[in-house]
Amino acid sequence: MPFIQFDGPELTKEKKAELVAKLTQASSEVLEIPEQAFQILIKENSMDNIGAGGKLLSERHQ
Amino acid sequence: MPFIQFDGPELTKEKKAELVAKLTQASSEVLEIPEQAFQILIKENSMDNIGAGGKLLSERHQ
Amino acid sequence: MPFIQFDGPELTKEKKAELVAKLTQASSEVLEIPEQAFQILIKENSMDNIGAGGKLLSERHQ
Amino acid sequence: MPFIQFDGPELTKEKKAELVAKLTQASSEVLEIPEQAFQILIKENSMDNIGAGGKLLSERHQ
Amino acid sequence: MPFIQFDGPELTKEKKAELVAKLTQASSEVLEIPEQAFQILIKENSMDNIGAGGKLLSERHQ
Amino acid sequence: MPFIQFDGPELTKEKKAELVAKLTQASSEVLEIPEQAFQILIKENSMDNIGAGGKLLSERHQ
Numbered sequence: 001m002p003f004i005q006f007d008g009p010e011l012t013k014e015k016k017a018e019l020v021a022k023l024t025q026a027s028s029e030v031l032e033i034p035e036q037a038f039q040i041l042i043k044e045n046s047m048d049n050i051g052a053g054g055k056l057l058s059e060r061h062q
Numbered sequence: 063m064p065f066i067q068f069d070g071p072e073l074t075k076e077k078k079a080e081l082v083a084k085l086t087q088a089s090s091e092v093l094e095i096p097e098q099a100f101q102i103l104i105k106e107n108s109m110d111n112i113g114a115g116g117k118l119l120s121e122r123h124q
Numbered sequence: 125m126p127f128i129q130f131d132g133p134e135l136t137k138e139k140k141a142e143l144v145a146k147l148t149q150a151s152s153e154v155l156e157i158p159e160q161a162f163q164i165l166i167k168e169n170s171m172d173n174i175g176a177g178g179k180l181l182s183e184r185h186q
Numbered sequence: 187m188p189f190i191q192f193d194g195p196e197l198t199k200e201k202k203a204e205l206v207a208k209l210t211q212a213s214s215e216v217l218e219i220p221e222q223a224f225q226i227l228i229k230e231n232s233m234d235n236i237g238a239g240g241k242l243l244s245e246r247h248q
Numbered sequence: 249m250p251f252i253q254f255d256g257p258e259l260t261k262e263k264k265a266e267l268v269a270k271l272t273q274a275s276s277e278v279l280e281i282p283e284q285a286f287q288i289l290i291k292e293n294s295m296d297n298i299g300a301g302g303k304l305l306s307e308r309h310q
Numbered sequence: 311m312p313f314i315q316f317d318g319p320e321l322t323k324e325k326k327a328e329l330v331a332k333l334t335q336a337s338s339e340v341l342e343i344p345e346q347a348f349q350i351l352i353k354e355n356s357m358d359n360i361g362a363g364g365k366l367l368s369e370r371h372q
Contacts, residue, residue: 002318020237022336030329040237051082051102070126088146113206113226144299164299175330175350194250205278212270268361288361
């Protein structure tokens with residue numbers, strides 16, 4: 001605790017490591033809770049599985 | 063905002079597009095919020111990863 | 125199964141009932157799965173607890 | 187209802203079936219609600235997609 | 249890691265403690281991961297906020 | 311898209327605003343996606359509703 005779930009696009013392992021490091025550091029600073037307490041789940045999603053404004057992102061970006 | 067997460071079976075891209083369109087339209091009508099504001103995540107799950115009544119769906123449907 | 129989680133603003137009981145009815149009907153039609161199979165969780169959120177574009181919604185709407 | 191979402195590592199089908207059976211039985215006993223009412227989603231995650239203490243689990247376990 | 253999210257009805261603190269103990273023990277046995285590694289979030293929901301088969305639970309139980 | 315869900319303790323409105331600003335900025339830098347695209351949900355949880363290692367946090371901190 002705390003837990004962060006991040007739903008975004010597919011990412012390289014390097015980007016995931018950078019994201020986890022920066023989200024943890026930022027959250028730790030704001031909440032004044034040690035970085036050790038934070039856990040993060042990265043969920044990678046296809047553009048076919050995300051809708052915005054009634055359309056799939058894979059259709060909006062065509 | 064608002065956000066909808068839909069956890070269901072695997073779907074074709076056509077079904078995903080239809081689902082996003084209809085869920086967004088229905089939600090927009092009920093909440094009287096423009097369709098542009100809605101975001102939807104579709105999560106596809108294997109029948110091996112869903113349990114109901116203590117059994118996997120893949121076992122119940124055999 | 126399927127499950128829908130709807131994260132939005134605070135709603136009256138009447139709006140919740142209408143939302144559940146319409147989301148279930150729309151999903152059932154698209155997936156060709158009986159309405160009985162669908163479960164929905166409505167999560168109500170304060171505008172202080174939603175961020176968009178780096179700002180709380182309660183600040184953007186001032 | 188109730189719903190349980192379990193985010194963990196990749197599992198065999200046998201482990202999933204055992205997990206669903208035991209989580210359902212335990213929850214049913216505590217809440218005094220029939221096992222039939224419980225639904226469980228198992229989400230399998232790569233060690234590259236989980237962060238703890240600012241690092242990916244795939245890096246911590248090296 | 250692993251993480252369990254439990255969405256159910258309102259519970260007493262005693263029931264929450266019992267639920268956390270039993271879900272953790274059951275999961276630890278199945279996955280052969282120490283109990284210390286498990287984290288659980290209990291989310292309490294009003295019967296007005298849960299839909300099943302197109303109706304709110306608060307309406308079905310009348 | 312992307313979406314971040316942050317499950318933590320109760321926070322003041324000032325801390326929520328700071329958290330949203332910093333998580334959005336950090337994520338935008340790593341993913342090279344404009345800040346406008348990010349949405350964040352902050353979920354506040356009682357220590358009675360979080361379990362770690364088989365115990366409620368409200369019991370561990372006594």
